[in-house]
Amino acid sequence: MSANQFKNPVVRWIDHRLPIFSFLNHEATEYPTPKNLNYFWNFGSLAGISLVIMIITGIVLSMNYTAHVDYAFDSVERIMRDVNHGWLLRYIHMNGASFFFIVVFIHIFRGLYYGSYKAPRELLWMLGVVILLLMMATAFMGYVLPWGQMSFWGATVITNLFSALPFVGEGIVTWLWGGFSVDNPTLNRFFSLHYLLPFVIVGVVILHLVALHRFGSNNPLGIDTRGPQDTIPFHPYYTIKDFFGLSVFLTFFAAAVFFFPNFMGHPDNYIPANALQTPAHIVPEWYFLPFYAILRAVPDKLGGVLAMFGAIAVLFILPWLDSSPVRSGRFRPIFKIFFWVFFADCLVLGYIGAMPAEGIYVVIGRVATVWYFLHFLLILPILSVAETPRPLPQSISTPIFGGAGAMAGAAAAPKRKVE
Amino acid sequence: MAALKTKKAAPAADQKSRRDFIVVATYSMGAVGAGAFAWPLIDQMNPAADTLALASIEVDVSKIAEGQSITLKWRGKPVFIRHRTKTEIDEALRDDALNMRDPQVDSDRVQKPEYLVVLGVCTHLGCVPLGQKVGEVRGEYDGWFCPCHGSHYDSSGRIRKGPAPTNLEIPPYAFLSDEVIKIG
Ligand code: HEM
Ligand code: FES
Numbered sequence: 001m002s003a004n005q006f007k008n009p010v011v012r013w014i015d016h017r018l019p020i021f022s023f024l025n026h027e028a029t030e031y032p033t034p035k036n037l038n039y040f041w042n043f044g045s046l047a048g049i050s051l052v053i054m055i056i057t058g059i060v061l062s063m064n065y066t067a068h069v070d071y072a073f074d075s076v077e078r079i080m081r082d083v084n085h086g087w088l089l090r091y092i093h094m095n096g097a098s099f100f101f102i103v104v105f106i107h108i109f110r111g112l113y114y115g116s117y118k119a120p121r122e123l124l125w126m127l128g129v130v131i132l133l134l135m136m137a138t139a140f141m142g143y144v145l146p147w148g149q150m151s152f153w154g155a156t157v158i159t160n161l162f163s164a165l166p167f168v169g170e171g172i173v174t175w176l177w178g179g180f181s182v183d184n185p186t187l188n189r190f191f192s193l194h195y196l197l198p199f200v201i202v203g204v205v206i207l208h209l210v211a212l213h214r215f216g217s218n219n220p221l222g223i224d225t226r227g228p229q230d231t232i233p234f235h236p237y238y239t240i241k242d243f244f245g246l247s248v249f250l251t252f253f254a255a256a257v258f259f260f261p262n263f264m265g266h267p268d269n270y271i272p273a274n275a276l277q278t279p280a281h282i283v284p285e286w287y288f289l290p291f292y293a294i295l296r297a298v299p300d301k302l303g304g305v306l307a308m309f310g311a312i313a314v315l316f317i318l319p320w321l322d323s324s325p326v327r328s329g330r331f332r333p334i335f336k337i338f339f340w341v342f343f344a345d346c347l348v349l350g351y352i353g354a355m356p357a358e359g360i361y362v363v364i365g366r367v368a369t370v371w372y373f374l375h376f377l378l379i380l381p382i383l384s385v386a387e388t389p390r391p392l393p394q395s396i397s398t399p400i401f402g403g404a405g406a407m408a409g410a411a412a413a414p415k416r417k418v419e
Numbered sequence: 420m421a422a423l424k425t426k427k428a429a430p431a432a433d434q435k436s437r438r439d440f441i442v443v444a445t446y447s448m449g450a451v452g453a454g455a456f457a458w459p460l461i462d463q464m465n466p467a468a469d470t471l472a473l474a475s476i477e478v479d480v481s482k483i484a485e486g487q488s489i490t491l492k493w494r495g496k497p498v499f500i501r502h503r504t505k506t507e508i509d510e511a512l513r514d515d516a517l518n519m520r521d522p523q524v525d526s527d528r529v530q531k532p533e534y535l536v537v538l539g540v541c542t543h544l545g546c547v548p549l550g551q552k553v554g555e556v557r558g559e560y561d562g563w564f565c566p567c568h569g570s571h572y573d574s575s576g577r578i579r580k581g582p583a584p585t586n587l588e589i590p591p592y593a594f595l596s597d598e599v600i601k602i603g
Contacts, residue, residue, distance in 0.1 A: 153546065156544070156545040156546070157544040157545060157546065157567065159545075160543075160544040160545040161544065163544075163545075174465065174466060175461075175464050175465050176464070177466075178464055178465065178466055178467070178470065179466050179470045179494070179495060180466070180470075180473075180494040180495055180496060181494065181495035181496045181540075182495075183495045185464075185466075185467070185470065189464065275492065275495055275496070275497070276490055276492060276497045276539075276547060277547060278546040278547045278566065278567060280566055281566065282546070282567055296568055296582075299582055300582070300584075301543060301544075301582055301583070301584045304582070357568050357569055358569060
C-alpha cells in the first residue's frame with residue numbers, strides 16, 4: 001500500500017515525510033502470514049507482551065525500591081504493606097518473571113519441534129538464544145534485589161561460578177562483587193544492570209523481528225509458502241488470534257498473582273540476607289533448575305561450569321547440527337520420538353535440580369545431562385542422514401497428495417494481493 | 420607543474436601505501452583512545468579504596484573452650500577459629516601423608532596447632548560450611564560439611580570429598596600475644 005492510499009490527509013502528509021504508517025501497514029497489517037499456524041505460534045507475541053509487563057511494573061517498583069543492603073529488604077516489605085497497590089505490582093513483577101520463562105520455553109520447544117531454526121532462519125534462532133541469555137541474566141539480578149537469604153546466596157553461588165576459570169577467575173569475581181564478598185557494591189550494580197538489560201532485550205527483540213519478517217513465519221508443515229494462496233494478512237486474522245491467546249494467558253497469570261503468588265517462589269527469601277549463614281538447602285528459581293542440575297552433575301568445578309554454559313552454547317550451533325532438509329517434526333518419524341524423549345529429559349533435569357545432590361539423584365542427574373548433550377551432538381547429526389522423512393506436501397494449500405488446488409479455492413477468500 | 424605531474428603519475432603505488440599508513444594510524448589512535456576511555460568504566464567496578472581499606476580485626480582466642488569454634492565477620496566473609504582438641508590435631512597430622520586433592524601438611528596451615536583459623540567460605544561456590552555450632556554435621560572427616568553441593572573438609576580445613584577444588588583458605592593473621600589474634 002503506498003502513501004496516497006491513506007484516506008486521512010494528516011496521515012498522508014506525515015507518511016510522505018516519515019513513512020511510519022506505510023511501515024506499520026506493511027509489517028503489521030498486510031504482512032502475509034502462513035494460514036496454517038497453530039496455537040504454538042501465539043507464544044511469540046505473548047513473550048513480547050510479558051516483556052512489556054515486566055518493564056512497566058519494574059519502572060514503578062523502582063520508584064519505591066531502595067538499593068542498599070540496609071534498606072532493600074525493608075523497602076520491598078514496605079512495597080508489600082504500605083505502598084498503594086504495591087503488593088499487586090510486586091506480585092505481577094515476581095510472577096511475571098516466571099510466566100515470561102514459561103512462555104519463552106514453550107516458544108523455544110515450538111522452534112525445536114517444527115525446525116524453525118533451519119535455513120534461512122539461523123540468525124533469527126541465534127538472536128532468540130541471545131534473548132534467552134539476557135533474560136537469565138536479568139532475572140538472576142532481579143532476584144538479588146529483595147536481599148533475602150536466597151537472593152544473597154544465589155548471588156554468591158552464581159558469581160562464584162566464574163572463579164572456576166583458570167588464572168582470571170578470582171579477579172573476575174572480585175570485579176563482579178566490587179569487594180571481597182557479595183555486598184552493597186554488588187547490590188547497587190545489580191540494580192543498575194537489572195534496569196538496563198530489559199531495554200537491551202527490547203533492542204535484540206527488534207532485530208529478532210527484522211530477521212523474522214525477512215522470510216516470514218515458519219509453519220507446522222515446515223514448508224515454504226508458495227504464494228498468496230498460502231498466506232493470510234496478519235491483521236485481522238492473527239491479531240485477533242493473538243488477542244484470544246492473550247486473554248487465556250492473562251487468566252492463568254491473574255490466577256497466580258491473586259491466588260498463589262508465592263507458589264513459584266521460595267520461603268527462605270522472606271528471611272533477610274545473612275552473610276554468615278547459608279540456608280540448609282539452596283535452590284535457584286525454578287527456571288534455572290535444569291541448568292543447575294547440569295552444573296551439579298559434573299564432579300569437577302570447572303567442568304560443571306563449562307557444561308552449564310555449554311548447554312546454552314549448543315543451542316547456538318543447533319542449525320548446523322541438524323542438517324536434515326525437512327523442518328517439521330511431523331514428517332520425521334524418528335526425530336519426533338527423540339524430540340519427546342529430549343523434552344522429558346529437560347523435565348527430569350528440572351526435577352533433579354530441585355533435589356539435594358546425593359544418592360540416586362546424582363546418578364539420574366548425570367544420565368540426564370549426558371542425554372541432553374547426546375541429543376544435540378550425536379542423535380540429531382545422525383538422524384539428519386539416517387532418517388527417511390515422510391513425503392512432504394507440495395504446498396500449504398495442498399496438504400493432500402494429488403489434490404493440488406482442491407483446497408486452494410476454499411482458502412482463497414481472505415487472500416489478497418501482496419505487493 | 421611538470422615536476423608535480425611526474426610525481427603524481429609515477430609513484431602511484433607509493434602514494435597508496437602512504438595513505439594506507441595514515442588510515443591505519445588513525446584507526447589505531449582511535450582504538451587506543453576508546454580503550455583508554457573504556458578502562459575507567461570497567462575499573463570502577465573493582466573494589467573501591469574504602470572497601471580495600473576495610474579494617475583488620477582483633478580477637479581474644481583464650482575465651483574459646485577446647486573443642487569449640489567461633490565465627491567472625493571479616494571483609495564481609497565469615498572467619499572460623501576452632502580451638503582444636505587433641506584428637507582433632509592428631510587426626511589432621513595422621514592424614515598428612517595421605518594423597519589429597521590439594522596436598523598440604525597440617526603444620527603449614529596453623530601457627531599454633533590448637534588454633535585453626537580459616538575462611539568459612541567453601542572453595543566450591545562460596546557457601547558457608549556447617550560444623551561451627553555444637554550438633555551441626557561436620558562431614559566425614561571431623562571438620563566441616565558444605566550443604567550446598569556436599570563438600571567435606573577435615574579437621575585441618577582440607578578438602579577431602581565433594582566438588583570443592585581447594586582447601587579452606589587461611590586469611591592473613593598474626594598472634595599479637597599468646598591470646599590475641601589480629602586478622603587482616
Ligand atoms: C526481562 C524483564 C525482567 C525480568 C525477567 C525481571 C525479573 C525480576 C525478578 C525475578 C525480581 C525478583 C522479584 C522478587 O522476588 O521480589 C525482580 C525484582 C525487581 N525488578 Fe525486575 N525484571 C525485569 C524487568 C525489570 C525492569 C525493566 C525494571 C525497572 C525498570 C525492574 C525493576 C525491578 C525492581 C525495582 C525489583 C525489586 C523489587 C522486588 O523485588 O519486587 N525489573 N525482577
Ligand atoms: S558451595 Fe560448598 S559444595 Fe558447592
